[in-house]
Ligand SMILES: Nc1ncnc2c1ncn2[C@@H]1O[C@H](COP(=O)(O)OP(=O)(O)OP(=O)(O)O)[C@@H](O)[C@H]1O
């Protein structure tokens with residue numbers, strides 16, 4: 001099943017006089033259950049692309065259809081609500097609310113979805129156990145390591161039951177041990193629960209785990225290798 | 230959950246929040262104490278004037294009210310007094326013979342109002358009997374003929390002392406000039422120098438003997454109330470019973486006294502608004518810093534699905550909490566200070582000469598009404614809401630894509 005369809009996507013940043021053509025005509029289709037890495041040199045447009053398919057930024061040209069909805073046509077709070085229901089996010093940093101505990105951070109996204117309190121608490125605990133943080137439920141982010149924080153972010157992204165999870169360089173700030181650990185968790189979730197992950201990375205060890213690798217250069221897709229095992 | 234996040238957020242930067250809260254606290258303490266002092270003193274001023282001289286309501290012959298001519302008096306004053314004292318809300322009633330005249334000493338002569346009073350009954354209406362300092366005589370005690378109470382102010386003017394003799398001249402009932410020699414038995418002093426200077430008190434019986442008025446007449450009936458809020462109802466009740474008499478409240482008798490109070494209230498309202506406005510700007514500034522500092526976090530929240538209303542609400546709640554905490558401490562501390570000084574009094578005697586000549590007491594008992602705290606709480610919350618608008622707008626205008634970029 002196709003969940004994301006991208007057609008002729010362009011993004012031009014205009015900053016005063018200078019125009020930066022960050023994405024130059026990308027056509028891609030993503031399917032349910034993918035475990036996809038987007039790679040490419042710095043400045044090749046990976047973040048720009050992920051932000052657009054995540055509904056965080058508007059394309060200059062082209063179409064993004066997610067679950068049958070052209071998200072360019074969603075405005076303001078409709079778009080925010082769409083993100084809340086359909087997309088999970090894991091960023092490189094600043095993922096969590098510092099004043100809330102790990103459990104509350106995971107609960108928080110479900111409270112935005114107006115889920116009942118009991119369900120929120122149970123699901124938050126289940127998910128944090130699944131990412132190996134069953135014993136750190138009540139720790140605030142500042143008391144967690146970088147890798148643990150990213151695992152909370154993954155649990156948070158899963159909590160909202162999204163169609164797919166976007167992760168822009170989720171391991172960039174992690175040491176190799178934490179990187180391997182996080183990847184393992186993501187892989188397991190993908191295999192066991194058929195959760196779709198699309199992530200960008202510079203890390204060759206992370207790329208190795210991906211089952212589809214899309215390579216960007218200068219705002220274009222230069223290769224797209226699927227079903228790699 | 231938003232409420233708890235907002236509450237926790239204000240304690241993230243304890244120093245900064247502490248500074249804002251302290252500013253709000255101190256600003257409010259300053260404001261509330263000033264209001265308390267002004268309000269307490271103007272309240273005391275009115276109370277003193279009512280207690281010492283004016284009473285809440287006075288009743289006269291309608292023509293007497295126009296130019297104080299003694300030929301216009303109330304007949305049957307005794308039965309009138311009895312009827313008045315039955316009206317609900319009336320605490321006490323007392324009638325007087327009141328004649329304009331001259332006080333003559335060997336040194337000088339001044340125009341005065343002679344109050345012919347029933348000394349015992351007068352105690353239920355005015356506090357003059359408590360205003361004779363030790364060593365300045367007494368309130369009509371053990372005296373034989375024509376005793377008189379004069380104020381220290383008048384004594385000074387006429388160069389009189391305790392037991393001095395002075396001659397009063399006035400019109401008797403009918404119009405012929407007459408007079409009598411009186412002996413100073415007490416020298417009183419109230420906070421109202423202006424009224425002190427023009428009023429003397431003698432026994433009604435002495436004045437009747439000299440003027441020929443009957444025992445059952447009065448120029449003035451003073452009415453005290455149990456509750457100042459009953460003023461208008463009691464007044465209309467009296468008018469219903471005595472449509473031919475002139476019934477005036479203290480506000481009508483002393484319009485300037487009432488005006489000063491109203492004016493004071495307005496000044497204090499403006500004063501508090503200015504303080505809150507200044508604090509509001511301080512809060513705006515702080516919250517702008519908060520938003521700036523949390524760009525990435527707010528961007529992340531918007532990215533994962535927190536809508537603009539919730540972001541706005543979160544910033545607004547934080548701002549309101551800051552003002553409420555500061556406001557709450559400020560009001561609590563002020564209430565404590567006001568309670569203490571409201572009992573003990575604040576002595577402004579270093580500037581009291583000036584104050585007293587305007588009828589203000591030198592010892593002020595600061596106080597504010599309970600309703601003031603309610604209005605102030607409302608205004609503090611309003612300040613918080615208004616101060617949050619601009620920072621909150623800044624926050625919701627953030628573009629999540631820019632905000633989450635880690636390289637930016
Ligand atoms: N907000 C912006 N305004 C102007 N130019 C931008 C903006 N964001 C990105 N760019 C430019 O667009 C191009 C693509 O940037 P992007 O961040 O998408 O690359 P990337 O592949 O994610 O790089 P990296 O691997 O370093 O994260 C770069 O040249 C960058 O400078």
Ligand SMILES: [Mg+2]
Nearest residue numbers: 046047048168
């Ligand atoms: Mg990037």
